[in-house]
Amino acid sequence: MIKLVKSIAILVVIFLAILFIIFVINQTGQAVRLAGEVHPLLSRITLFALLALYAAVIIIPLAAFFSRPTALIPPQDNSGEANVKYLQRLAKRLKRNPALENITVDPAEPASIKEALATLDRIAETRVKDAASNIFILTAISQYGALDAIIVLLTQLRMIWQVAGVYNQRPNLRELSYLYSNVFATAFLATRIENLELLEDQLEPVIASIMGSSLSSLTPTFNNVANIITNSVIQGSANAFLTLRVGVITLEYCSSLVKPEKNTLRRIAAARATTLLAKVLSESTYKVTRAILRATAKTGKRPFIFGQNLINKTTHRTREAGRLTLQKSEQLARDISEAVKRSSHRLKNTFGKPETEEDN
Known part of the structure; x- marks a missing residue:
């Protein structure tokens, strides 16, 4: 039952992510076309600026996530080297x-x-x-x-x-x-x-x-x-x-x-x-x-x-x-x-x- 719920949740998240990506691409295209009507060079500047913004929105959280220490998760049992390291970090x-x-x-x-x-x-x-x-x-x-x-x-x-x-x-x-x-x-x-x-x-x-x-x-x-x-x-x-x-x-x-x-x-x-x-x-x-x-x-x-x-x-x-x-x-x-x-x-x-x- 739990596996089924997890699978459904993953599919829903993937579906929503695809819809969001399509929405962002559509809005980006409209913004670039609108800027191109003012001046062709402005359309390129707008495109590169939006791409840089998207990259920053994606890269900065990922970098912050992976640069942090690993989560302090308890070991499976209270013996062994893993338990000693866990107690040291916890202390x-x-x-x-x-x-x-x-x-x-x-x-x-x-x-x-x-x-x-x-x-x-x-x-x-x-x-x-x-x-x-x-x-x-x-x-x-x-x-x-x-x-x-x-x-x-x-x-x-x-x-x-x-x-x-x-x-x-x-x-x-x-x-x-x-x-x-x-x-x-x-x-x-x-x-x-x-x-x-x-x-x-x-x-x-x-x-x-x-x-x-x-x-x-x-x-x-x-x-x-x-x-x-x-x-x-x-x-x-x-x-x-x-x-x-x-x-x-x-x-x-x-x-x-x-x-x-x-x-x-x-x-x-x-x-x-x-x-x-x-x-x-x-x-x-x-x-x-x-x-x-x-x-x-x-x-x-x-x-x-x-x-x-x-x-x-x-x-x-x-x-x-x-x-x-x-x-x-x-x-x-x-x-x-x-x-x-x-x-x-x-x-x-x-x-x-x-x-x-x-x-x-």
Whole structure:
């Protein structure tokens, strides 16, 4: 399946490249003819100038690409001469990292390298959680499919760049190409999408039960709002989980001392992402529920304010009702957030349970 997708992608790239070359040749011919109408010599100058420009556009990036050092790719195993050279290059890079000023890195002592990488792992994990939290909030509130897809993709691309910058402050084009290609191949070119099914079948009932138990004593109006909040949280959770999985895969590729195996890495990423997802939910659910409830309260408050102006401010009950609704909404958001925090261990137990033999 993966080979077929790669073959199709290569054919599409070749086809687009041919179309682009034809377009450039056509536009160049038109520019040369237009210059020739002014003066024959100007047409030759235009032609040579455009050819020089095209050559520079092609040669300069290629020269920069091949002049940079080869990508720092982990060896297949942790023994042999290749592993020694890799540790030496990695230690040299880690010594230049400003986040490791208080850590001594010695290529002859793998323990010091692992300690340095563990420190960077914690920093990178914070970046991943921040990106997933932003995705959770934006997509939970937005609820607009096409826009959400663009937001998720751009955020993940930016997150990969940030994580790479934690381990290597100046990653070259070769390393970025290696990282982006392997991360997206591992994350998206999977033969099974068991993680999405897990989200749909198990995450939704857990969140729904949390929301239901928190809102069971409220009026029917707020129960309708609770359904909106539940759907928003589930949608945001799915996008946050996918972002966390991509982030964990990126982190593993950057910190691994041996070349990761894609299938194993995918499972590790899924397990670790579920643990981080519980933290993201406990920290960000309050913001989503508060935004939705405040919008609902303001929507119900506007007609009363309009009516109050029509009767020349004969009563302040509507304003007090609107203010009370807003206060109850904020309290409700806090209750929901606390309920999610108390139930975060449910998510860990649900997602972190060991795989059965059938899954293998």
